[in-house]
Amino acid sequence: MNIKKILTNKAPAPIGPYSQAILADGKFLYTAGQGPMDPATGKIVEGDIKQQTRQVMKNLEAILLAGGASLASVVKTTVFLKDMNEFASMNEVYAEFLGASAPARSTIEAARLPRDIRVEIEAIALVEK
Secondary structure, three states: OOEEEEOOOOOOOOOOOOOOEEEEOOOEEEEOOEOOEOOOOOOEOOOOHHHHHHHHHHHHHHHHHHOOOOHHHEEEEEEEEOOHHHHHHHHHHHHHHHOOOOOEEEEEEOOOOHHHOOEEEEEEEEOOO
């Protein structure tokens, strides 16, 4: 199996021993979970769940593009929410980015997320080469 690490400065740098994404056999791109961090500052974007979800999706998009994929080629996502009561608001923004392609998705309420963020999303995409 051919594995390539993906790293872009257009998304937040990893805060631990992991990659932003892994490209497997040049076909599948697996992203790490992305939070609402501004890649320029590394700080969490302030605001409500919609603003935070929007930043998460921008971060995911940057990583997907760096790995040769796009939001349109996402086949599966997992959404981790701090509070499931924010599902509808998160979903509204999520739909702006992935509504047309409607990839398979799981959504989980997590007791606690890294840096106490409110939302984290990971994706699996097909590479569009």
